[in-house]
Amino acid sequence: MALNCGIVGLPNVGKSTIFQAITSAPAEAANYPFCTIEPNVGIVNVGDERLQKIADIVGPEKIIPTIVEFVDIAGLVKGASKGEGLGNQFLGHIRQVNAIVQVVRCFDDGNVIHVAGRVDPIDDIEIINMELALADLEVVQRKISNLPKLIKNQNKEISSKAKMVAPVLDKLVAHLEEGRPARILDLSDEDLELVRDLNLITLKKTLYLCNVSEDYLVEDNEYVQKVREFAAVEGSEVLKICGKLESEIASLESEEEKKEFMEAAGIETSGLSLLTNAAYKMLGLRTYFTAGVKEVRAWTFRAGAKAPEAAGVIHSDFERGFIKAEIYHCDDLFNLGSESKVKEAGKLKMEGKEYEVKDGDVIHFRFNV
Structure with a gap:
């Protein structure tokens, strides 16, 4: 189950810059409206430190994270629903995604043209929503x-x-x-x-992504405060990111360089991790793991899913022929240090069709088709 998010917003709010940074995928970014016409699609791995910790214990040949797909959709303008700015084409792309990430400009910069000639995040949001x-x-x-x-x-x-x-x-x-x-x-x-x-x-879940200057990554400026107040009324999520800074991080070649840069900038978690985790939470998604010597892998499922449905994420045959599931939680593996010790401690359980899968479960499915 891949998470699919459409990144939308007015022209020149930083959509393509943020997309390029979080996905490290090429997206044309320039200082004029309608730079993006066809949607750019980026597939990125979802960061989950538990996956590596499981792999360190099991020692698999491969580690396979779950993924999230980001779709950079062209800047909408007032009148898009009537075809302004190729609006109908862009709106068609938005219908295909699971959730919407609306990038909102929350920074002042006279060198970056705003389509309306001024920075007003609430007006921008209302134009898109309208x-x-x-x-x-x-x-x-x-x-x-x-x-x-x-x-x-x-x-x-x-x-x-x-x-x-x-x-x-x-x-x-x-x-x-x-x-x-x-x-x-x-x-x-x-x-x-x-x-x-x-x-x-x-009807799609929406997250408002405030694009701020580096100075306001910790403290909210007045623009972000207004967005938070607006989002609270409709029950939507708000996240803050500095597109310019994330772009600089993404341009570095090694993970070590990125880590050093983030430490120097006072950033504990990358914008990518923040965004994917927020999107997961927004859509009610969770992760379970399969672990063996060939591979340790993360799988995405919907909160509340029973064992057969979660098995179906791997393959429909697993759901159709589900018999039982051997399950323990990754925390037990971390605490005890090996799967054999998990078994000895009685932490590995055999569960049937009514078991509700939990975030962080490590599962081996038994099925017959």
Whole structure:
């Protein structure tokens, strides 16, 4: 299960610079709008110190981390939902991602042109949110126009669902017309299931990524404070990063050089680690491990998953033919020093189909197909 995040924002807020830094993948970055047209995609490893600690004990031939995919989507502008700045094309790319990382400019620099000629992070956020809401509004209205035909359908299941979804769509229209994202509308789980097929952009989890100058990595400036207040109202996450500094770190060749640079700059954790961990938390994702002499590997699963579902992350056959799972927690391995000692201590358990997998579990699945 790969985590897929779309990086969005107005032109010249630092999206491509941040993308390039965290993925070390080439993304055209320049001081003018619409520098990015086709989305750049970067696949990066998710940093997890537990993976290396397990490998140090087991001694595998290979270590395979889980991954996250970042998609650098072109800068949106006011009117994007109506096609301004090739907006429709860009909005189509956003619909394909699992979550949205909205980069917000929270720094002053007269040498970097702002598309509106001034720095106002809340106005920037509201422009993006309005355009995404209007794009979703068009999708919802199109669905409403098809309802009469669906209600008359001879298939009772199709007809019944159309009648049930009608009031939900009406509620969405009233909300989206005001430029507000659907994720802050009070929709029940049943409501969300009814409109799942619409793949609404504004229902996606969103993280606001404040791009700050190096001076404000520790202390918040007034721009970041405003973003935090705004995000708190809608229950969204906020993260702070210095795109310029991350770009300098990414340009260094060795891990040792990067570590020395970060220590000198007073940075304990890279922007990449902060962002991937925040994205994991936002989407309710967790990690379990498989460990053997051939490989130690990290796997991503959704919080609350039962053992068969987690097994299915490896291969559908594992889920279909699931029998049992041998499970211990990585903390027990770290404390006791070997898998044999974990067994001796009675920490390795045999679990069945109802076992809820925990973050940090080390699992060996038994299956038969």
